[in-house]
Amino acid sequence: MTPVYSAPALPTVAWLRDVLKDKGIRCVIRNEFLSAGAGELPPNETWPTLCVLDRHQLPFAQAIIAEFESESSYANAPDWLCSHCGASNEAIFSACWQCATPDTRLA
Incomplete structure (x- = not known):
């Protein structure tokens, strides 16, 4: 399981998960429900993190995420x-x- 994207907002991470799954990339969200621990834990450690399950799909997932990040808005x-x-x-x-x-x- 390799992390490929993390953000403070779950909807963005969940949307990217759906985009990757639509492209046939097996992935999961780690820390999906950990936001309740914010304040007790360092904030960035509670952020939802998108992880790719198959390392062979990692370059394809990274390219999709890079395209998402490069788009203006x-x-x-x-x-x-x-x-x-x-x-x-x-x-x-x-x-x-x-x-x-x-x-x-x-x-």
Whole structure:
């Protein structure tokens, strides 16, 4: 199990986990529920950490995360329309919120 990304906000780490899993990369979040220990433990040690389970998939996971980190911000990215149901989705979603169809822009 190799750590590839850590952040103070669980939603970002969970979103990246879902992106990696959608690409076939086996991964888990370590410290997912440890934020309750913040204050008693050093803050960065309680951050959720995304870990890749197969070391052979590590370079692929690192490339995906590097691309995520190099993008300016999803806050300014355009929404996308689901190719299956037509629902409008925020840029940060990798699958439709309504029908779970993957974002075809990520293929």
